[in-house]
Amino acid sequence: MITVENLKKEYKLVKRDPGLKGAIKSLFNRKYETKHAVKGINFTIDQGETVGYIGANGAGKSTTIKMLTGILTPTSGKVTVNGLVPYENRQKNAVNIGAVFGQRTQLFWDIPVRESYNLLKHIYEIPENEYQETVEMFTEVLNLEPLLSIPVRQLSLGQKMRCELAAAFLHRPKVVYLDEPTIGLDIAVKVKIRKFIKEMNQRWGTTVLLTTHDMQDIEEICDRIIIIDGGTILYDGGLEQIKKQFGQQRVIHFELADKEKFVLPESLICQADVLHNEEETKVSLAFDHETVKSSFVISEMMSMYEIGDLNIADPKIETIVEELYNKQEQGGEHGKVLANS
Numbered sequence: 039m040i041t042v043e044n045l046k047k048e049y050k051l052v053k054r055d056p057g058l059k060g061a062i063k064s065l066f067n068r069k070y071e072t073k074h075a076v077k078g079i080n081f082t083i084d085q086g087e088t089v090g091y092i093g094a095n096g097a098g099k100s101t102t103i104k105m106l107t108g109i110l111t112p113t114s115g116k117v118t119v120n121g122l123v124p125y126e127n128r129q130k131n132a133v134n135i136g137a138v139f140g141q142r143t144q145l146f147w148d149i150p151v152r153e154s155y156n157l158l159k160h161i162y163e164i165p166e167n168e169y170q171e172t173v174e175m176f177t178e179v180l181n182l183e184p185l186l187s188i189p190v191r192q193l194s195l196g197q198k199m200r201c202e203l204a205a206a207f208l209h210r211p212k213v214v215y216l217d218e219p220t221i222g223l224d225i226a227v228k229v230k231i232r233k234f235i236k237e238m239n240q241r242w243g244t245t246v247l248l249t250t251h252d253m254q255d256i257e258e259i260c261d262r263i264i265i266i267d268g269g270t271i272l273y274d275g276g277l278e279q280i281k282k283q284f285g286q287q288r289v290i291h292f293e294l295a296d297k298e299k300f301v302l303p304e305s306l307i308c309q310a311d312v313l314h315n316e317e318e319t320k321v322s323l324a325f326d327h328e329t330v331k332s333s334f335v336i337s338e339m340m341s342m343y344e345i346g347d348l349n350i351a352d353p354k355i356e357t358i359v360e361e362l363y364n365k366q367e368q369g370g371e372h373g374k375v376l377a378n379s
């Protein structure tokens with residue numbers, strides 16, 4: 039479905055000395071520097087996969103997506119989507135793809151949302167009955183009814199994003215690129231949007247490539263993640279595998295029945311770390327669950343304190359990714375393993 043082979047993108051930047059003198063000098067004697075935004079990446083994505091494409095700011099995510107949509111031409115390497123080279127077949131490629139680019143809109147600013155959808159129906163040549171059926175379904179799932187008669191410019195960010203998503207999936211494309219679809223939204227809208235994406239993926243087998251800084255998006259939507267850093271892929275694999283490989287840390291949150299000063303039981307001193315907690319009656323302990331059993335931590339705590347409640351948390355993907363970045367920066371073992379994987 040999507041194949042990327044040794045894909046590179048370099049940007050040529052004009053190098054300018056500071057100040058007015060520098061600006062004038064650069065008019066007559068231009069010097070350039072090259073920014074290697076994507077440095078020879080490889081991956082394939084099959085039809086129906088939900089892939090999280092994650093990395094720090096400036097890692098190369100948007101540049102990759104722009105090459106997949108055909109907006110940018112790669113400096114070198116190969117990319118095909120549904121058998122088409124996107125930048126050579128922009129129009130044909132557009133029929134098969136949908137996209138949401140966080141802050142930008144593909145809807146028409148001054149006309150009601152329903153009219154924008156109508157225009158998209160004509161652009162994508164969607165058969166009338168299919169269009170009606172799709173709009174009806176989206177209206178229900180995303181609760182669009184009160185928004186359809188309003189011009190986009192009058193919608194709130196969350197309302198606009200729900201309308202954008204519907205527009206991206208309207209022609210039932212084979213693949214949808216979502217660049218930060220939940221940025222700046224409240225939790226209720228995020229939940230709605232995640233549910234919608236998952237449902238469309240299951241109903242139509244839509245391939246989803248999602249970039250986000252919100253790890254909850256990844257956990258709830260994606261089965262696979264690709265981590266990019268400095269234009270190079272650090273990790274490509276299952277979400278569960280990376281959790282198993284790097285997320286040995288487990289956290290248990292305890293709610294103490296009494297307000298008393300907490301002291302870590304002696305038997306846990308070298309086994310667990312106390313995490314910061316605002317409330318006096320709440321204590322969280324982190325430990326390596328490969329070497330320390332949860333039952334041991336719980337029984338040691340119960341022998342010293344009366345426990346009102348407790349909850350065992352799974353390793354969070356954001357902690358793992360942070361760990362990965364740090365290890366890569368330090369040139370550590372895992373960094374090397376991942377760079378080779």
Ligand SMILES: Nc1ncnc2c1ncn2[C@@H]1O[C@H](COP(=O)(O)OP(=O)(O)OP(=O)(O)O)[C@@H](O)[C@H]1O
Pocket residue numbers: 049050051073074075093094095096097098099100101102
């Ligand atoms: N048009 C451009 N001209 C020059 N350099 C660019 C251009 N677009 C991006 N870059 C540079 O390429 C690198 C990768 O940028 P890109 O936008 O792909 O990152 P990103 O991973 O999407 O980041 P973010 O999470 O901040 O959106 C960055 O160093 C950026 O400054």
